[in-house]
Amino acid sequence: MTHPRERPLAPTFQRSTSVSTSQLPKRHNVSRACVRCQQKKTKCFGGIPCQRCLETKSPCVVDETSDERRKIMVKRRIEMLEKDQQLLFQLVDSLRDEDRRQVSDTMNLIRSDASIDEIRSFVISPTQPDSSTESSSPSDKHDADVLPAPLPSPRARRTMLNIQRLTDNPLYRVPAHPWTSVTYDNDFVSHLVSLYFSWEHQALSWIDRDVFLDAMKSGNLESEFCSPFLVNAILAVACWFSDWPEAMATYGDPTSKGLHFYDEARHLLGQQEGKVSLTNAQGLGALYTSSCMMGKDRLGWKYLVEVGDSTRQILARRPHFIAKAEHREESVRVFNTTVLGLFNLISTATMMLQQPAVMDKPQLKPSPGDHSQNAAWVPYPLPGDPPVPEHVRCVMPALVDLQLIISDIATFFYGDHLSPLYRDVEAMVDSFYRNLKQWSLHIPECVSLGNESTPAAMDMHMKYHAAIATIFGFIKPPPDPNEQVVSIDNAQYLRHSAARHIRDLLNSHRFRWTTNWMPMNYAQYATVALFSLLEGLDDDENAEAFIDLCIILCALSRRWLLAKGMLRLIQLTARLKGIVLPSPTRSLFLEFGSRSWKQRDRKRFSSLYPNFAVTVQGEKDLGDAELDNFLAKWDDLDLTSDTEEEADDEA
Numbered sequence: 290m291t292h293p294r295e296r297p298l299a300p301t302f303q304r305s306t307s308v309s310t311s312q313l314p315k316r317h318n319v320s321r322a323c324v325r326c327q328q329k330k331t332k333c334f335g336g337i338p339c340q341r342c343l344e345t346k347s348p349c350v351v352d353e354t355s356d357e358r359r360k361i362m363v364k365r366r367i368e369m370l371e372k373d374q375q376l377l378f379q380l381v382d383s384l385r386d387e388d389r390r391q392v393s394d395t396m397n398l399i400r401s402d403a404s405i406d407e408i409r410s411f412v413i414s415p416t417q418p419d420s421s422t423e424s425s426s427p428s429d430k431h432d433a434d435v436l437p438a439p440l441p442s443p444r445a446r447r448t449m450l451n452i453q454r455l456t457d458n459p460l461y462r463v464p465a466h467p468w469t470s471v472t473y474d475n476d477f478v479s480h481l482v483s484l485y486f487s488w489e490h491q492a493l494s495w496i497d498r499d500v501f502l503d504a505m506k507s508g509n510l511e512s513e514f515c516s517p518f519l520v521n522a523i524l525a526v527a528c529w530f531s532d533w534p535e536a537m538a539t540y541g542d543p544t545s546k547g548l549h550f551y552d553e554a555r556h557l558l559g560q561q562e563g564k565v566s567l568t569n570a571q572g573l574g575a576l577y578t579s580s581c582m583m584g585k586d587r588l589g590w591k592y593l594v595e596v597g598d599s600t601r602q603i604l605a606r607r608p609h610f611i612a613k614a615e616h617r618e619e620s621v622r623v624f625n626t627t628v629l630g631l632f633n634l635i636s637t638a639t640m641m642l643q644q645p646a647v648m649d650k651p652q653l654k655p656s657p658g659d660h661s662q663n664a665a666w667v668p669y670p671l672p673g674d675p676p677v678p679e680h681v682r683c684v685m686p687a688l689v690d691l692q693l694i695i696s697d698i699a700t701f702f703y704g705d706h707l708s709p710l711y712r713d714v715e716a717m718v719d720s721f722y723r724n725l726k727q728w729s730l731h732i733p734e735c736v737s738l739g740n741e742s743t744p745a746a747m748d749m750h751m752k753y754h755a756a757i758a759t760i761f762g763f764i765k766p767p768p769d770p771n772e773q774v775v776s777i778d779n780a781q782y783l784r785h786s787a788a789r790h791i792r793d794l795l796n797s798h799r800f801r802w803t804t805n806w807m808p809m810n811y812a813q814y815a816t817v818a819l820f821s822l823l824e825g826l827d828d829d830e831n832a833e834a835f836i837d838l839c840i841i842l843c844a845l846s847r848r849w850l851l852a853k854g855m856l857r858l859i860q861l862t863a864r865l866k867g868i869v870l871p872s873p874t875r876s877l878f879l880e881f882g883s884r885s886w887k888q889r890d891r892k893r894f895s896s897l898y899p900n901f902a903v904t905v906q907g908e909k910d911l912g913d914a915e916l917d918n919f920l921a922k923w924d925d926l927d928l929t930s931d932t933e934e935e936a937d938d939e940a
Contacts, residue, residue: 324350376409407843410880411873459483460669463505468520471549477535480670481527487669489526489578491744492808493637494681495630496523496571497623514623516568518561521554522575529582529848530806544583544850544893551579565606567627570599574634582809584850586642587895587917593638597647600631604651625653629689636692637752639699640759641813643899646700650693655685666743668802677742683733684745690731691749694724695756702763711767715775718760722783725756744808747794751814754794758787758821762905785825788818792834795841804844812852815842819859820901823868832871839874843881854894854916857886861923862902891920 322333325347334340338349380395399408459479465472472478482505486498497514504515528536528547538548554576561569573596580589603610607624614620628651635648665676698721701709709717729738736746764780791814798807815838822838825831839856846853860878863870870878896916903914 321351324352372409376405406884407877407880410876456672457670460487460667461502463502464508467508467510468505468515468517469524469550469553471521471524471553472535474535477533478524480533481524481531481536483669484530485523485527487667488530488744488806489808491666492748492810493574493578493630493634494685494745495574495627495634497626500619500623513567516557516566516572518554518557519568519572519575521550521557522572522579525550525554525579526575526582529579529809543848547579547582551576551583565599565602567603567610567623570596570603570631571627573599574631577634577638578809581851582849584854584893585895586851587897590638590642590644590897593635594647596631597635600628600648600651604628625655626685628653629655629685632696633688633692636696636699637810639703640695640756642897643699643703643904644897645703645705646696650696655682655689666745668806671802671806674802678735679743680733680736680746683736684743684749687728687732687736688749688752691725691728691753691756694721694728695752697721697724698756698760702760711765714763715767718763718780719775721760722757725753729753741794741797744798744802744806747798748808748810751791751794751811754787754790755814755817758784758791758817759901759905761787762821762901781825784821785828785831788821788838789830789834791815791818792837796837799841804841805848807841807845809849809851812842812845812849812855815845816855816859817901820862820905823859823863823866823902826868826871836871836873839877843877843885846881846885850890850893851896851898853886853890854896854898854920856881857890857920857924858898858900858916861919862900865923866902891917891924894920 323337323339323342325342325345326333326339329341331341337351341347342349395408395411457476457480459476460483462479463475463482465475465478469478482502490496490498500514501519504512505520507515509515510517525547528550531546534540536546537543538545538552554572558569558572558576573592577589577592577596580586580592603624610624611617611620632648632651635646638644639646664679664681666679667676668674701717701721732738734740736749738750741747741750761775761780761784764775764777766777795807795811795815798804798811819835819838819842822831822835826835839859842852842856842859846856860882894917898916900914900916900919
């Protein structure tokens with residue numbers, strides 16, 4: 290019962306919070322307001338119709354053209370599509386063109402994994418001004434250096450890696466532990482070892498593959514045929530052939546490929562404190578190879594000097610090594626393979642770097658060829674390519690005989706003695722050529738020219754032609770024409786012919802397996818051939834070969850810094866000598882000079898790689914012959930104005 294004086298309390302004020310909240314839409318930013326909200330200058334909540342137009346029952350219209358940001362994006366998109374359309378039309382026109390040379394050049398560039406910008410520059414501007422006459426300014430190069438290349442997202446990286454691993458089937462299954470601390474991934478290490486023995490090992494072989502693999506699989510750290518130092522040195526080389534992200538020490542930086550294994554190998558070498566063994570000598574050879582790939586062949590040469598010293602000590606201990614071996618025949622084969630293979634490496638390097646020999650010719654002979662013991666070679670990781678006979682026991686004896694001649698050539702021209710008289714040069718060139726021709730007549734039929742089914746046989750033949758191109762580069766007009774032994778015209782013909790043969794062999798490899806799987810030696814052969822052809826570009830066959838070689842070396846320059854320096858060396862030498870390059874190479878060099886070549890590239894070099902125009906052809910006015918010093922002097926030189934004046938005079 291209610292007390293009479295008590296009055297009921299008035300009900301509290303109930304706010305319609307839920308109603309008003311539900312009616313008012315959540316505020317959020319929209320890229321464009323409707324026309325009515327713009328006129329009323331009120332906040333538009335987006336959508337068609339928007340909330341305010343619904344409340345006022347007004348027509349809701351959105352002007353799509355009023356969004357300036359959208360217009361800019363559409364404009365850029367249209368410009369990109371128009372550029373791609375132009376490229377497509379140009380490609381179709383090129384394929385329709387009756388000029389088969391232009392079609393072939395275009396297809397070769399596409400197959401060399403060139404970027405879209407490089408293809409566009411080559412196809413749309415085949416008659417650009419000679420790139421040998423154009424140079425980007427240092428400021429332009431600096432700007433290009435500042436802008437980093439876009440990197441794939443982590444998700445894209447994982448997807449790419451998963452696809453590669455799902456489809457990958459290494460030739461050789463080997464463990465990562467206990468050989469390296471860089472990775473514990475057996476699949477990755479197996480992938481790298483398979484790459485090494487499929488490609489680089491084919492060109493420069495100083496390891497008995499089967500014995501090494503058995504020792505690595507055993508995991509025995511006391512093995513005489515495998516060691517952590519050797520394994521890491523091999524993996525460092527193999528990374529340059531791999532597209533797996535783990536091959537890069539720094540994610541997104543292709544120039545860091547193999548650097549993690551390289552650093553570990555150097556650390557392990559330091560722990561050896563000068564110990565001499567087969568695996569140490571073999572690992573030093575692999576460190577030389579890695580150093581060259583990184584454009585640091587000055588350091589690589591130091592490793593090669595150690596290789597020469599180690600090999601001499603190993604030879605002195607050969608009787609003891611053989612006597613204590615459990616399997617004598619196997620040990621003899623491993624020993625001979627190591628010594629002869631390292632001799633091949635050293636003689637190749639002395640010719641390439643034009644340095645005095647650091648190893649005497651060994652008094653050993655490889656095992657004779659035996660087709661019954663020929664293993665199969667598989668071009669891993671290319672799918673669908675059938676195995677072919679490796680012919681390693683046929684290539685090795687012929688290669689050793691060739692390297693003995695090349696060693697004599699290097700000793701005569703680059704030995705640490707006084708420069709020979711010109712008449713002696715002519716006489717020795719004639720003698721070397723006779724020896725080379727005689728060698729070519731005694732090659733086993735299965736690996737003769739035309740039957741080269743593996744990179745090992747191709748490399749041997751290119752080495753032969755590079756030697757011919759080199760020795761005849763020393764032939765010049767004699768002081769006394771009456772005493773001339775070798776005619777200038779014949780010498781030039783033989784140089785150009787050898788260069789074209791190198792082009793044919795490189796093309797054969799490229800068409801079968803692409804440039805991605807070319808051993809490092811191939812860049813050297815391409816460079817020798819290009820220098821040999823520079824003086825003969827008025828001939829159509831030479832010009833055609835020059836174009837092909839430029840495309841190949843450009844593809845290799847995207848993998849190795851040394852190859853990039855070689856291409857820059859060709860470009861600058863052509864500029865300085867005022868040589869007019871074939872028109873298809875002009876856009877290629879223009880693209881290379883403006884996009885690929887960076888100031889930081891020059892600073893990373895520590896290279897004594899020689900300029901053939903100076904050391905062989907005698908162009909002393911070009912200055913320093915060694916690559917890093919040559920680039921330091923000429924790389925920033927802008928010769929555009931000079932060469933434009935020359936072009937005006939010709940016109």
